[in-house]
Amino acid sequence: MALIELKNVFKVYESQAGSVTAVGGVSTSFEEGEFTAIVGPSGCGKTTLLNAIGGLDQPTQGEIHIDGVNIVALKDRNLIDFRLQHIGFVFQAYNLIPVLTALENTAFILELQGVGKKERDARAMELLEAVGLADRAHNRPNQLSGGQQQRVAVARALASRPRFVLADEPTANLDSKSTETLLDIMAQLNDKEKTTFIFSTHDQRVIDRARRIIPLEDGKIKSV
Amino acid sequence: MNTIRMAWRNIWRSPWRSAVVIGSMSLGVWAGITMIGWATGLNDARTMSMLDDNVGHGRVQSAAFMESQDPRAILPHLPAIIEDLQRDSTVTAFAPRVVVQVMIQSGSGAAPMMALGVYPEAEQSVFSAARKVVQGSFLQDLESDEVVIGEELAKRLEVGIDDRVVLTFQDVLGEVHSALYYVAGVYDGASNLLEEMMLYVPVLNISRQMHLVDSLAIAENGRFPVAHELCFRVQEPYAMDPSLAHLEAQDSLRRWNVFIRSQIESLDQLALDGTPLVVRGWRSISPELGYADEVMAQSLLLFMTIILLAMAFGILNTMLMAILERTRELGMLMAIGMNKRKLFALIVLETILLSFAGLPIGLALGHFTLALTAKTGISLKGVEKGMAEFGIDSTIYPVTVPEFYLPIAALVFVLAFLSALYPARKALKLNPIESMRVL
Ligand SMILES: Nc1ncnc2c1ncn2[C@@H]1O[C@H](COP(=O)(O)OP(=O)(O)O)[C@@H](O)[C@H]1O
Ligand SMILES: [Mg+2]
Numbered sequence: 001m002a003l004i005e006l007k008n009v010f011k012v013y014e015s016q017a018g019s020v021t022a023v024g025g026v027s028t029s030f031e032e033g034e035f036t037a038i039v040g041p042s043g044c045g046k047t048t049l050l051n052a053i054g055g056l057d058q059p060t061q062g063e064i065h066i067d068g069v070n071i072v073a074l075k076d077r078n079l080i081d082f083r084l085q086h087i088g089f090v091f092q093a094y095n096l097i098p099v100l101t102a103l104e105n106t107a108f109i110l111e112l113q114g115v116g117k118k119e120r121d122a123r124a125m126e127l128l129e130a131v132g133l134a135d136r137a138h139n140r141p142n143q144l145s146g147g148q149q150q151r152v153a154v155a156r157a158l159a160s161r162p163r164f165v166l167a168d169e170p171t172a173n174l175d176s177k178s179t180e181t182l183l184d185i186m187a188q189l190n191d192k193e194k195t196t197f198i199f200s201t202h203d204q205r206v207i208d209r210a211r212r213i214i215p216l217e218d219g220k221i222k223s224v
Numbered sequence: 225m226n227t228i229r230m231a232w233r234n235i236w237r238s239p240w241r242s243a244v245v246i247g248s249m250s251l252g253v254w255a256g257i258t259m260i261g262w263a264t265g266l267n268d269a270r271t272m273s274m275l276d277d278n279v280g281h282g283r284v285q286s287a288a289f290m291e292s293q294d295p296r297a298i299l300p301h302l303p304a305i306i307e308d309l310q311r312d313s314t315v316t317a318f319a320p321r322v323v324v325q326v327m328i329q330s331g332s333g334a335a336p337m338m339a340l341g342v343y344p345e346a347e348q349s350v351f352s353a354a355r356k357v358v359q360g361s362f363l364q365d366l367e368s369d370e371v372v373i374g375e376e377l378a379k380r381l382e383v384g385i386d387d388r389v390v391l392t393f394q395d396v397l398g399e400v401h402s403a404l405y406y407v408a409g410v411y412d413g414a415s416n417l418l419e420e421m422m423l424y425v426p427v428l429n430i431s432r433q434m435h436l437v438d439s440l441a442i443a444e445n446g447r448f449p450v451a452h453e454l455c456f457r458v459q460e461p462y463a464m465d466p467s468l469a470h471l472e473a474q475d476s477l478r479r480w481n482v483f484i485r486s487q488i489e490s491l492d493q494l495a496l497d498g499t500p501l502v503v504r505g506w507r508s509i510s511p512e513l514g515y516a517d518e519v520m521a522q523s524l525l526l527f528m529t530i531i532l533l534a535m536a537f538g539i540l541n542t543m544l545m546a547i548l549e550r551t552r553e554l555g556m557l558m559a560i561g562m563n564k565r566k567l568f569a570l571i572v573l574e575t576i577l578l579s580f581a582g583l584p585i586g587l588a589l590g591h592f593t594l595a596l597t598a599k600t601g602i603s604l605k606g607v608e609k610g611m612a613e614f615g616i617d618s619t620i621y622p623v624t625v626p627e628f629y630l631p632i633a634a635l636v637f638v639l640a641f642l643s644a645l646y647p648a649r650k651a652l653k654l655n656p657i658e659s660m661r662v663l
Contacts (some may be wrong), residue, residue: 056559056657077563084561091559091660094552099233104226111226112562156560 001068002029003163003196004053009062011048011219022048023059024219030164030198035190037210038200045219046200047168053198054087054166055079067163084112088157088165088195092172095153096141102128103137106155113160120159127155130192131185147178151185158189164196171206183209227566231573235581238546245542246582252535253586253632254593256528257625261594262602265622267520271513272461276352277414278422279510280319280455281464284309284471287500289452295324296396298436299451299501301476306448308474314458314467319346320451322427324434327392328373330381335420337377339391341427343448350457353413354424360385360409366428370408374419378410385409391425395434403433427451464505471503521628528632532639535579540643543575547647554651555659568648575644579636587629594624 011023022045030036038046051057053064055071063070066086074082083089088109096105103124110120128134131151133144141149150170157165167186171179183206189195201207215222235242275281284305289297299305302320309318322341327334340347344363347354354362354372363370371389373381383389385407392402405425413419431437431450442449458464507514547554557567601619 051657054559080558080561080563083559084563087561089560091556094556094660097230097553097557099230099237109560112560112566 002065003032003034003067004030004198005063005065006053007063007065009049009052009064010060011045011052011057012060022219023052025062026219026221027062028214028221030196032163032196033190033194034164034212035187035197035210036199036212036214037207038198038214038216039202039207039210040216040222041202044216046202046216048219049216050166050168050198050200054089055083084109085160086163088160088162090150090153090157090165090167090170090199092169095156096149098141101138101140102133102144102152102155105141105152106159109156109160115160123159124155127159128152130158130189131155132181145178147174147181150174150178150182154182154185154189158193158195161193162195164198167197167199169200169202171201171203176205179203179205227570227573228577231570231577234546234570234574235578238549241542241545242578242581245539245578246585248538249535249579249582250585250589252531253583254589256531256632257587257590257628258593258622260524260528260628261590261598261622261625262620263520263524264625265598266620267516268462268623269620271517273352273414274510274513275461275506278351278353278418279506279513280350281458281461281506282456282468282471283504283509284454284456285452285502285504287502290502290504293323293325295434295436295452297452298322299454302448302451302454303446304476305454305474305501308476309454309456309471311474312467312470314460314464314470316457316459317346317349318454318456319343319350320427320448320454321347322431322434322436322450323452324393324430326423328371328377328381328423329390329392330383330387332382333380335377335380338422339371339393339425339430340422341430342424343427346448347424350455353411353418353422356412357409358412360407362409362411363424363426364408366426368408368426368429369403369405370426371405372409372411372424373407374413374416374422375410376416376419377423378407380420383407393434397435401433461506468503468505476501525628525631525635528628529635532632532635536639536643539575539579539640540646542578543571543644543647544650546574547571547651551654551659554654555656558654559656559660564652567651571648571651572641572644575647576637576640579640579643580633583633583636587632591624591626594622597622598624 006026006028009023009026010021013020013022026049038049040046048057052059055074059072062072064072069082071079071082097108100108103121106124106127107120110123125134125137128137131154133148133151133155136144136148141152144152153170154165171182174182186197187209190197207213284299286297286299288294299320306318306320309315320343324339324341326337326339328337342354342363343366344354348362357372358375362372371391373383378384381389387407389405389407390402391405392400394400411419411424413422427450428437428442437450458467554567598621601621603619
């Protein structure tokens with residue numbers, strides 16, 4: 001059984017100006033251990049699709065199964081808990097809590113999960129080391145560069161050992177060197193921790209690093 | 225625990241804004257506490273002056289006298305009661321009294337009065353009214369035909385020192401007596417009302433005429449042969465419950481049911497003998513003084529609530545601003561899996577911390593202010609006259625009011641919680657992806 005299975009997923013936005021079909025019937029599946037990029041120009045529906053997979057947004061139609069659970073049918077509060085327990089998120093920006101240090105940010109999800117302080121700090125430190133920021137553990141986000149902040153976000157997403165990590169254009173705000181570093185780290189963690197990564201991008205250098213590419217055009221998967 | 229730390233750090237993201245809230249909270253609490261301390265000091269002073277004047281801190285009476293003011297209900301075995309009273313180390317002075325309803329008459333008027341038959345020295349050791357004699361002098365002995373009246377009464381009856389007045393009263397045998405007295409002194413009571421209600425006569429003089437005692441009883445019962453009530457002072461009138469309990473346990477007060485027979489053989493004293501003795505504190509003697517304390521405390525708390533309510537709106541507004549500034553972050557928190565309960569807790573905690581930060585500062589400032597002014601006092605010279613009407617001295621000594629600190633803290637807690645609800649609701653209604661959308 002696939003880790004994630006999308007069946008004919010639609011997302012239509014209704015407004016006075018008319019309806020916009022952001023995602024128009026996507027069916028695909030993701031296996032454990034994938035390192036996959038959802039690729040396409042701005043406005044093609046990448047964010048909408050990732051939000052649906054991550055249970056942040058309700059599709060208009062279709063089913064999304066994660067480990068056999070149809071998350072579309074989950075109630076709101078169960079969905080929050082499902083996200084907490086099973087999915088790691090890296091957003092394009094504003095990932096971190098400004099008043100917490102890198103270490104506290106990395107340990108935050110573990111704390112929400114109720115993991116004890118000793119254990120979560122050890123795990124958070126392990127991941128900060130993996131993303132090369134052990135020496136910045138006690139710095140707050142505003143003392144870190146954009147690239148470093150994204151690395152802390154990756155560390156946080158992975159700290160709780162989620163079933164997969166969703167990253168919506170994680171490098172969009174980074175320079176090329178930071179982009180390179182972040183992708184190195186993600187690829188490494190994909191190898192080492194066997195973490196499944198699904199990320200979106202329209203940056204060719206990022207696309208080149210992906211092991212699987214899902215090209216998106218006008219909300220549909222482009223047949224190659 | 226970490227939520228508290230996070231909430232605390234969140235408060236300091238806008239240090240100036242939070243400082244303003246905390247500062248105004250401190251000022252509000254300071255002003256409130258200071259007002260409460262002054263008002264309480266004023267009220268305590270009024271209470272104390274009434275107690276000093278003629279209420280006393282406590283009294284021993286028979287239940288029969290307490291019920292009906294029946295002049296026959298004199299205290300049995302008075303010497304034994306006095307002995308027990310003197311053994312109590314918290315009791316500092318005592319004064320036995322005979323109380324008789326009389327009518328006073330002068331050439332220019334008449335008034336119903338309460339005549340206090342007193343042992344002058346004892347009376348003066350307990351009551352300030354007996355000491356504040358402005359014309360003439362207080363009673364000198366136990367037997368003479370002298371009377372000391374209040375200033376207001378003297379004015380109304382148009383009498384002065386050595387003038388004659390007539391007291392009319394009914395003795396315990398039912399016969400009406402009218403007797404001539406000379407005004408020996410005029411006292412200045414704490415309240416004008418009381419000056420028109422009470423006068424002093426020598427105890428044995430009135431007791432003989434009332435047929436309360438005969439020479440035999442006077443010879444047998446030592447220094448204090450007769451009394452309806454035994455008034456006393458204690459060291460701490462605001463903490464006298466233990467003294468009362470201790471006195472009640474004394475033998476002389478428990479032996480009420482084996483009373484020695486009254487000395488007045490001709491009277492049927494059986495019913496009166498059958499009533500117990502009671503020890504009463506001033507709150508029971510003069511309930512209105514106790515009520516005044518309670519009503520005062522309640523209105524002061526209400527006053528504080530109004531101040532804090534105004535603060536609460538400021539806090540609500542500040543929290544609302546904080547939430548609006550942080551929509552992205554709150555959206556992100558919900559997206560990564562922070563549930564509504566935790567988010568609610570975070571915001572409520574932030575509000576409560578913000579509200580509570582100023583509280584100890586305000587309390588400390590208030591306490592300090594009161595402790596300082598409590599020593600020096602605040603003089604109200606201009607309104608001396610008006611204050612006298614109500615039995616108040618013209619210098620207020622504010623008191624520290626630690627008994628209010630906990631209720632105020634509870635009030636702040638409740639109001640902080642209430643003012644957190646609206647901002648928290650706003651936060652919980654945020655949609656994670658809407659609020660995180662990158663434009
Ligand atoms: N909340 C919304 N309301 C209306 N239209 C939306 C909304 N969110 C996204 N869209 C539209 O859906 C389409 C896909 O958007 P999006 O998923 O953000 O694309 P991408 O992430 O690939 O840039 C766009 O045309 C966009 O304008
Ligand atoms: Mg997008």
